[in-house]
Amino acid sequence: MGLFTSLEKTDKVRYKKVKEEGCVVTFSVEIPAAQVQDETHNYLLRLQQRAKIPGFRPGKAPLDLVKKEFTERAREDVLDGLIRKYVPEGMRELNLHPVAVPTVEDASYNEGKPARFQVLVEVPPQVIPKDYTKVAVRRKLYPASEEALAARLEELREANARLEKAAEEAIGKEHYAVIDYTGAKTKGEAELVDMSCEQVVNGLAEGLLGMARGETKDITVEINGKGSVLKVTVKEIKRKILPALDGEFAKDLGFNTVEELKAKLKNVMxxxxxxxxxxxxxxxxxxxxxxxxxxxxxxxxxxxxxxxxxxxxxxxxxxxxxxxxxxxxxxxxxxxxxxxxxxxxxxxxxxxxxxxxxxxxxxxxxxxxxxxxxxxxxxxxxxxxxxxxxxxxxxxxxxxxxxxxxxxxxxxxxxxxxxx
The missing domain is CATH 1.10.3120.10 (Trigger factor, C-terminal domain)
Structure with missing residues (x-):
């Protein structure tokens, strides 16, 4: 079609709500063919001034040739300009207040026809509050019982425990082992292993069980899912010693007596x-x-x-x-x-x-x-x-x-x- 294609006549830009789902409103936009043509002509005139077409100086190429050379680009740029212009106008017309950048779908136009597209707009919810007075709830109390206090005191003792050399010569599940080890790609010195806990290195605790001070042996382990062998030497065997719950322990924590410690701890609880x-x-x-x-x-x-x-x-x-x-x-x-x-x-x-x-x-x-x-x-x-x-x-x-x-x-x- 030429520059003077006959137009499909409409009155003005039309905005219409198509769908409303939750906070997402979809509205359609229809831009009259005459306005689309005006935008297209203005775009082509601007493009003509800078278009580089073989055989013509910039700004001197015939308009119909510019249109022929840049048809697809003109369609895309004109449509983009129409979207940027009429999406905000549509939201104002329909009194929509977006909370995010709108999304445009199904944008298209044919020469001589109106441009049409749909816009998805996220809007705030319409909130009409209800049932906010006389809300019924149940209060659960957490008293500092004697059992809970005893457990908390035990936690304090655990937190202030110390390690001492064990009397036993062989490693048991209640011990802490101090080891040196060497593997194909790893090694360590004076590493402390709590025998009562699960280990990151699978098989290590099982291999250490029963080893004596100074003993060296190869232990098959699993590291990051892969089998490996560690040469392990037991440097020391230690036992955890909990402090007695007495006046000395209380003074170490800044209290004069055990009863004062208990009273403070109970208040905290x-x-x-x-x-x-x-x-x-x-x-x-x-x-x-x-x-x-x-x-x-x-x-x-x-x-x-x-x-x-x-x-x-x-x-x-x-x-x-x-x-x-x-x-x-x-x-x-x-x-x-x-x-x-x-x-x-x-x-x-x-x-x-x-x-x-x-x-x-x-x-x-x-x-x-x-x-x-x-x-x-x-x-x-x-x-x-x-x-x-x-x-x-x-x-x-x-x-x-x-x-x-x-x-x-x-x-x-x-x-x-x-x-x-």
């Missing part, structure tokens, strides 16, 4: 029990809110929340430089996804409740939060950094305070019963 009970109550309240409010979620934000959870978990377990294997990452994604979704649901639910209940972070709330942060640092320079950071993130901090106050409001109306 009671505080830990209360904190654990509070955490469980909070979890019950949050889970009740989530279960009562079925909130759809934007897929992209779920993915972002999941990535954040994975990164946080990786740093806790592996440190800054640690990396998951692909399988570990896949397994963890499955495990962490429900929690990531729940966190995201709460992030939508709490502000919605706050709006209904007219809960806000006041200037006084913000000032108190700033003072609390300032009191945690001593250097004047650091305090100034805190002030600057606070001002830069004032709105986000206000949101955190608002959510905290909202949860306190919900907690104040929660019905708590004591578990038997």
């Amino acid at each position: 009671e505080d830990e029990g209360k904190a654990k009970s509070e955490r469980e109550l909070q979890q019950q309240i949050e889970q009740s809110l989530i279960n009562s409010n079925h909130i759809p979620l934007p897929p992209s934000l779920v993915e972002a929340q999941l990535e954040h959870a994975l990164e946080r978990f990786r740093r806790q377990l592996l440190g800054e430089q640690g990396r998951w294997s692909d399988k570990q990452s896949d397994d963890l994604r499955v495990k962490l996804k429900p929690k990531a979704e729940d966190e995201l649901r709460l992030s939508y639910l709490l502000p919605a409740i706050a709006q209904l209940e007219k809960i806000k972070a006041s200037d006084e709330d913000l000032e108190l939060e700033l003072e609390k942060n300032l009191s945690a640092v001593e250097e004047a320079g650091k305090k100034e950094e805190v002030r600057k950071m606070f001002e830069e993130r004032r709105e986000a901090i206000a949101d955190v305070i608002r959510d905290r106050k909202t949860m306190a409001f919900i907690r104040g109306k929660t019905i708590i019963t004591e578990a038997a």
Whole structure:
């Protein structure tokens, strides 16, 4: 067809919602043929000024030849320009507020016809909170019983144990062996082996059992799934000695008597029990809110929340430089996804409740939060950094305070019963 192809007439750009599934809205866009032709002509004119076609100086090639030489490029670039122009207009027209970059599908146009494509937009959920007052939960108590206290004291003794030379001449399961070893690709000196624990090197503990001080022998082991032989020499045999639960032990830990140590430990255990009970109550309240409010979620934000959870978990377990294997990452994604979704649901639910209940972070709330942060640092320079950071993130901090106050409001109306 030529430059002056007859046009299929339509009135204006048409936007129409096609489908709405959860937080994903699909709408269609139809751009009149006349506008498409105008965009195409303008593009070709701009292209004509810089097109390099054999036999013609730049800007002098006939327009129909430019069109013939660059037909496919013109189609792609014009369509891309139409998408960039009319997708934002369509979202404004349909009052859609995207939370992620929209996706365009089925984009096409033929000369003389309107351009058509569909847009997938992820939008925030419409949240109408319910059942957030009189949430029923059960409080489980964790008293510091005599049995629990005795177990904690035993842990303290274990933590302060020491190793001494064993009277026995042969290694038993209750011993610690100090060994030198040499293998085809590995060696070590004065390595301590706890005979009561499972070993990373399969077969090592079994081979050491019964060996005497100074004895050397070859032990068949498995390292990283591969068989190997280690030449092992027993340098020493040791036994773990637990300190007696007496006044000397108490003084070593900074207390005057065993009773004073027990009293302090019991107070610590009671505080830990209360904190654990509070955490469980909070979890019950949050889970009740989530279960009562079925909130759809934007897929992209779920993915972002999941990535954040994975990164946080990786740093806790592996440190800054640690990396998951692909399988570990896949397994963890499955495990962490429900929690990531729940966190995201709460992030939508709490502000919605706050709006209904007219809960806000006041200037006084913000000032108190700033003072609390300032009191945690001593250097004047650091305090100034805190002030600057606070001002830069004032709105986000206000949101955190608002959510905290909202949860306190919900907690104040929660019905708590004591578990038997």
